[in-house]
Amino acid sequence: MQVAILQYDAAWEDKSANHLRIEGMLRDADPGPGALVLLPELCDTGLSMNLDRIAGDGGRSVAWARGLAREHGWTIQLGHAEVDPEGMGRNCATIVTPGGEAFTYQKLHPMTMLGESRAYRPGRHLLVATLGSLTVAPLICYDLRFPEVFRLASVAGAGLFTVGACWPVERIEHWRALLVARALEGQAFVLGANRTGTDPSLTYGGTSMIISPRGEVLAEAGRTEECVLQATLDVADQLRFREQFPFLGDVRKELLGSVDVVRARSTTTDEAGGSPPQN
Numbered sequence: 001m002q003v004a005i006l007q008y009d010a011a012w013e014d015k016s017a018n019h020l021r022i023e024g025m026l027r028d029a030d031p032g033p034g035a036l037v038l039l040p041e042l043c044d045t046g047l048s049m050n051l052d053r054i055a056g057d058g059g060r061s062v063a064w065a066r067g068l069a070r071e072h073g074w075t076i077q078l079g080h081a082e083v084d085p086e087g088m089g090r091n092c093a094t095i096v097t098p099g100g101e102a103f104t105y106q107k108l109h110p111m112t113m114l115g116e117s118r119a120y121r122p123g124r125h126l127l128v129a130t131l132g133s134l135t136v137a138p139l140i141c142y143d144l145r146f147p148e149v150f151r152l153a154s155v156a157g158a159g160l161f162t163v164g165a166c167w168p169v170e171r172i173e174h175w176r177a178l179l180v181a182r183a184l185e186g187q188a189f190v191l192g193a194n195r196t197g198t199d200p201s202l203t204y205g206g207t208s209m210i211i212s213p214r215g216e217v218l219a220e221a222g223r224t225e226e227c228v229l230q231a232t233l234d235v236a237d238q239l240r241f242r243e244q245f246p247f248l249g250d251v252r253k254e255l256l257g258s259v260d261v262v263r264a265r266s267t268t269t270d271e272a273g274g275s276p277p278q279n
Helices: 015-029 060-072 143-146 147-155 167-186 235-244 268-275
Strands: 002-007 036-038 076-083 090-095 101-104 125-131 133-142 160-167 190-192 209-211 217-220 227-232 260-265
Touching: 002 015, 002 190, 002 209, 015 060, 015 227, 036 160, 036 190, 060 076, 060 090, 076 160, 076 235, 090 125, 090 133, 101 125, 101 133, 101 260, 125 147, 133 143, 133 147, 143 167, 147 167, 160 167, 167 190, 167 209, 209 227, 217 227
Parallel strands: 002 036, 036 076, 125 260, 133 160, 160 190
Antiparallel strands: 002 227, 076 090, 090 101, 125 133, 190 209, 209 217
8 A cells, every 4th residue: 555644834724725735745746546645633724722713614624635535546534623513623533535435533632731622522432444455543643642542443453553643843752752662562554644833832843754563664754844755555564574473462352441443444445455454
């Protein structure tokens, strides 16, 4: 599977500007049909708590991503905000496929320290989505500090973790170390898409990464550059590594607790990928 990660300085609360920026970066990078494209957390607005400005527009960014996916044959994971019936926000990662399917995960851990939990309600489920030859669990930023979530997703079959983030530069070494740890723990591919630049509150640290199940860094961005990272994930090598070191079979599931898991399967990426899921 070919993957592409976008790292850029998001325009504050400006969906049109961010959509155009993303389109331009993808046009220049030109991922092939069938690629999985990962965008940062709240990629269309930045990490805003102003729900009246960034949400409630009928899923505009999801509709935009659907059109882009359909036009180019990509699967796209985007970060965006929604508002629930009680008026609280949901910090979402939605996967859209070339056939128009959309699967949504809602961030389990809004960050109290930044005031996120006052605007956004925590999600209640994991999403495990089969996309061609890989089974993907999307997660968001602060979720990275909670390894039990990744272990539960791994037990549910995930072989690829896709993490969209707005991670501050002050703790960027934590980001890097935790991404590698999650790959090693789950013998999983890990994609981490972080933004760069600044907003009214924070400066962000970039360092977007593509990591193999062996913990090898396949591609890594700098802290300030805007770029598109690309790599091809070798699923056959992942299977060999898991067979050589089958320690996931020793996981004691009774010690993990439980979480609701929403399972999804894309029919369009199965057709594009041409191979059955292997995780």
